Amino acid sequence: MGFARACSVALVGVEGVVVEVQADLEPGVAAFTLVGLPDKSLVESRDRVRAAIVNSGAEWPQKKLTVGLSPASVPKSGSGFDLAVACAVLGAAERIDPAAIADVVMIGELGLDGRVRPVRGVLPAVLAAAEAGYRQVVVPEQTAGEAALVPGISVLGVRSLRQLIAVLGDEPVPDETAADLGRPDAMLAGLMVPGAGIGSGLVPLSADGTGHRPDLADVAGQVRARTALEVAAAGGHHLLLSGPPGAGKTMLAERLTAILPALTRRESLEVTAVHSVAGILPPGEPLIGRAPYCAPHHSATMQSLVGGGNGLPRPGAVSLAHRGVLFLDEAPEFSGRALDALRQPLESGHVVVARAAGVVRLPARFLMVLAANPCPCGRHTLAGSGCECAPSAVRRYQARLSGPLLDRVDLRVEVEPVSRADLLGGGGRGESSAEVAARVRQARARAAERLAGTPWTTNSEVPGHELRTRLVAAPGALAAAERDMERGALTARGLDRVLRVAWTVADLRAADRPDASDIAVALELRTGIQRGVPMRAGAS
Numbered sequence: 001m002g003f004a005r006a007c008s009v010a011l012v013g014v015e016g017v018v019v020e021v022q023a024d025l026e027p028g029v030a031a032f033t034l035v036g037l038p039d040k041s042l043v044e045s046r047d048r049v050r051a052a053i054v055n056s057g058a059e060w061p062q063k064k065l066t067v068g069l070s071p072a073s074v075p076k077s078g079s080g081f082d083l084a085v086a087c088a089v090l091g092a093a094e095r096i097d098p099a100a101i102a103d104v105v106m107i108g109e110l111g112l113d114g115r116v117r118p119v120r121g122v123l124p125a126v127l128a129a130a131e132a133g134y135r136q137v138v139v140p141e142q143t144a145g146e147a148a149l150v151p152g153i154s155v156l157g158v159r160s161l162r163q164l165i166a167v168l169g170d171e172p173v174p175d176e177t178a179a180d181l182g183r184p185d186a187m188l189a190g191l192m193v194p195g196a197g198i199g200s201g202l203v204p205l206s207a208d209g210t211g212h213r214p215d216l217a218d219v220a221g222q223v224r225a226r227t228a229l230e231v232a233a234a235g236g237h238h239l240l241l242s243g244p245p246g247a248g249k250t251m252l253a254e255r256l257t258a259i260l261p262a263l264t265r266r267e268s269l270e271v272t273a274v275h276s277v278a279g280i281l282p283p284g285e286p287l288i289g290r291a292p293y294c295a296p297h298h299s300a301t302m303q304s305l306v307g308g309g310n311g312l313p314r315p316g317a318v319s320l321a322h323r324g325v326l327f328l329d330e331a332p333e334f335s336g337r338a339l340d341a342l343r344q345p346l347e348s349g350h351v352v353v354a355r356a357a358g359v360v361r362l363p364a365r366f367l368m369v370l371a372a373n374p375c376p377c378g379r380h381t382l383a384g385s386g387c388e389c390a391p392s393a394v395r396r397y398q399a400r401l402s403g404p405l406l407d408r409v410d411l412r413v414e415v416e417p418v419s420r421a422d423l424l425g426g427g428g429r430g431e432s433s434a435e436v437a438a439r440v441r442q443a444r445a446r447a448a449e450r451l452a453g454t455p456w457t458t459n460s461e462v463p464g465h466e467l468r469t470r471l472v473a474a475p476g477a478l479a480a481a482e483r484d485m486e487r488g489a490l491t492a493r494g495l496d497r498v499l500r501v502a503w504t505v506a507d508l509r510a511a512d513r514p515d516a517s518d519i520a521v522a523l524e525l526r527t528g529i530q531r532g533v534p535m536r537a538g539a540s
Helices: 045-055 082-092 122-131 141-147 163-168 186-191 223-235 249-254 265-278 302-306 336-340 343-348 391-399 420-424 433-450 466-470 480-486 492-508 514-527
Strands: 003-014 015-027 031-035 066-068 136-140 154-158 240-242 325-328 350-355 360-365 367-372 411-414
Touching: 003 082, 003 122, 015 082, 015 122, 031 045, 045 082, 045 336, 066 082, 082 163, 122 136, 122 141, 122 265, 136 141, 141 154, 154 163, 223 240, 223 249, 223 350, 223 367, 223 411, 223 514, 240 249, 249 325, 265 360, 302 336, 343 350, 350 480, 411 514, 433 492, 466 492, 480 492, 480 514, 492 514
Parallel strands: 031 066, 136 154, 240 367, 240 411, 325 367
Antiparallel strands: 003 015, 015 066, 350 360
16 A cells, blocks of 8 residues: 655635645556545546656556545646646655655646646745745746745745656756747646736736826826825825826826835735636736735626635636725726625725635725716706706715715815816926835825834824824814814714824825824815915925
8 A cells, every 4th residue: 555645725815725735546457546526627637647657757556546635625627736736646656755845835737738827826825835834945937036035945846747756756867948939828728817918907017117197296286286295105094086087087086006115025926816716817827016006896796896706716806906006997986895894904905705615804904986967967056057957856966975984084075177277288297206216205104103013014003092182183183173073073083084184195295203294184185175285395
């Protein structure tokens, strides 16, 4: 009787569970049994592994073969177990030394000719292996750079099963022909989900920040909206842009990622892990260094926003926008259930999706930007525009954004139509993204220094209790906010959010703490009621 084991990783959401792949050979009628809650794609690995082993020059054992995936209670899916199954079978057949593969994590799909094909989710799988104490992983050659992002892990990238057998047996490693450089590599097809390519709003910029980046200098006029955009980037505050069509709401939102700071190493790993599982990680760019931008269509379902799908839930738009921007254009056109499903991730920074197949916790700390028209025709706020919408229709349209959802939005700005002088004259253009991004970085650095030693890094994450007890504003600064709260114009949550925005405004002007003018700016950005103070966040 022969027995051998190897290791692989089963992904549950964006978290991994190390799975021990055990192979047992016994005398009897030749058969191949796979147990341990495999799904359809994993059951089919029996035929892929058999053909790959034979075409790699090894002999298939003519005995009763049982392959078990332990722990058996965890559902397994995907073709990434092929490599571990093949090595466990070869170890049980004594073609390779069972001790050489006992503590090696193997991830990869096998082609019928023995080539090792890349799979999605390599980074979270290797992270799970490192946390479990493993130090050696074998992955497809195309994803070796992604696996090498995990510190303390020895990564071996292989092109074929024949190469891996030679490495494990201390034999000469055969040369494998590389892909034709004149055409796309078909081996990379498994890394990208069809329909998630360029143009879908899901693919971030390259890791070094190159490529086309819309600049804030392209925006003509819109001083108030630009100020709100700068405050949102500096403090991580959610933003509502309301105004008629053509005022520049989408144009402003598309330029928000350009003024956000670059991701830290930990944030980059979080974002890369989510995008790797979702199948939107660009091949050849293993690490995402810029904030992602996700703009789903208004016909998106609740499952596509928060996560879902058949079997174990997959990441939705809120997770794809983790550490970046989630832009909901034409927000009132989204379904009410889909919008209200955003309430919990807006507060907690994660989403817990429960399905019959299991419960998955997905990261979802994003900056939300809503864009809305004032009425169905969009001309309600324009003087002399001829809006024919009935008052009841206007109220119903605006009520599609529920009060509890809007209460979680810190900044609400009315985007006015661009004047002819701003659009055609040279004086209406503002600062570039680079200039605004420099102030945003300085404001974030001030906030991080103030919040050192706490679990928070931006002003939008600080609880209200801390703002009212430890991080207090200047004496008498809250008088206007207290009056609004007494009149019912502010809720308790609204007061906390005004304080958070005021701290961000103070950070942008390099002040030690917010004063009455900072509170007035925060109140105006939240309520839309002018307070008689200039929008002086950042540059005057």
